[in-house]
Amino acid sequence: MNLTVTIGSLTMKNPVGAASGTFGYGSEYEKLIDVHELGALYTKAVTPEPRGGNPVPRLAETPSGMLNSIGLANPGLSYFISNKLPELQRMGCSVIVNVAGKTQEDYCKVVETLETQTGIHGYEINISCPNVSHGGLAFGTDPGIVEKLTAQLRSIIEQGAAMRKDSCRPLIIKLSPNVTDITEIARAAEAGGAHAVSAINTLVGMVIDVKKRKPVLAMKTGGLSGPAIRPVGVAAVYKIRRAISIPVIGLGGITCTDDALQYLLAGADAIQIGTVLFSNPNAAHEIIQGIWQYMETYKINSVADIKNLLE
């Protein structure tokens, strides 16, 4: 049986990845689990400059989910390259660097700089960030901006590959569900030259403390994740699969094998797990085993076939 997943020039050993923001840069989880078992590790977002993150509280628990407003806290591009990248290179799994920024130039600077580094297997672009040049509206809400940004990043990694005399690293656009029609944004990413899209990022949510009469989070709203958003994610992947032909990476509320299979059946080529890692760090291992057993039981030769099996 074949569990490998192909995204552009990259082959991941299995379809299960750890989602950006939930897994740090891997080293924190090394003491608890075998990180090398992962199909891919999507790093915490990297921005050009260090970011301390948002005021506190940053977390609130919700029914079958949680809200976060971490604020892309990260040590910045230079520190990432000198301190985190060497650690990531020994993890033994595909390393996808998640990239965030406030302007188009921010994204380009991060990818351009990382193109000179080794040990990176791809980029996931977080387009849910507010676009400072366009009044703070998220990049990911405007198809025109998404296509332009994707095309520019694709051109940078093409040049980088030529310079390294190596194949082009896959460019994955991470889609926000906080839009009217997510397939429109997925088409824009494909048109701009993305190798894949990942969906969904968190949904905007708010919790109010009625005694204090104010929102629980210091930033008032945050991103909702966890099982509460799973049906939204599965439906998004189902629609995106039918709108574009590049690979789709599904995420949002996956806690176990059945959840992962829902995404694969809906049309995902690979999946990511995030919030579940907070309660069950061993979830990736369990899901990889579970997918294997499912394929054995139903005589499915390749994990890539699952997306064609939905009745």
Next chain:
Amino acid sequence: MNIQIANIIENRSVSDQYFELVFDYSNFDSEPQPGMFFTVKIDGAFGPVLRRPFAFSGWNPKQGTASALIEKRGNGTHWLAGLASGDTLDILGPLGKAFSFPQRGVRPLLVAGGIGLGPMLFFANVLLARSNQGLCEAPLLIAGFRTQSLIPKLDFPAGTLFCTDDGSTGFKGTVLDCILSLSDALPKVIYACGPSPMLAALARYASSLALPYEASVEQWMACGIGACMGCAVPMTDGTYQRACADGPVFNGLTVDWEKLV
């Protein structure tokens, strides 16, 4: 630090809202120290998605058990309170940084507010054992509660001072009022765990007397191991530290209490 499915040895109510959880600690890979914590996976189909962090309130290496003092607060802790001896728990620990030991010849003042008693009682017992070996001075423990019925039925070190907001027992007033009322020598080093307003008031007091002050803070946590940056604690230099990995015990004079409270 590792994850174990641990047997509950004892789970008993010790006051109106507090219970003491004792569990098998024999399979964990390192010793818990006062100030450190562990997280528990909360079960149930539509249950909470986050593990719950609790400070150790004791460790008994001979019996291979560890304990925590827990307040019934929300759905997670109510679920935990309903478990009994023989049930198992998915526990990750030990986590975080511990209190540092006081210098020899300096009497440590330990201050607990409400459920913050757990780690302070653990620390008091460890310091008592050390003082019996001549390694430090015996600690003074001051424990504050809203009212008498919250004070847990546990063994306290001799000389522990109790305060209640309503005066139902012990000193009537806050732990800080109690410290200010002490007629004998002022403390030289303060360790504390409790509600943030109490920790902030102690920070102002310690700062005014230039006393060393270590505070164990409480913050919502997601991963508990330093990866997610959710449990950030604002510091006076404008940076954030992680309660789970950089704390939960911090130099209380460097925490920006106004932003945390």
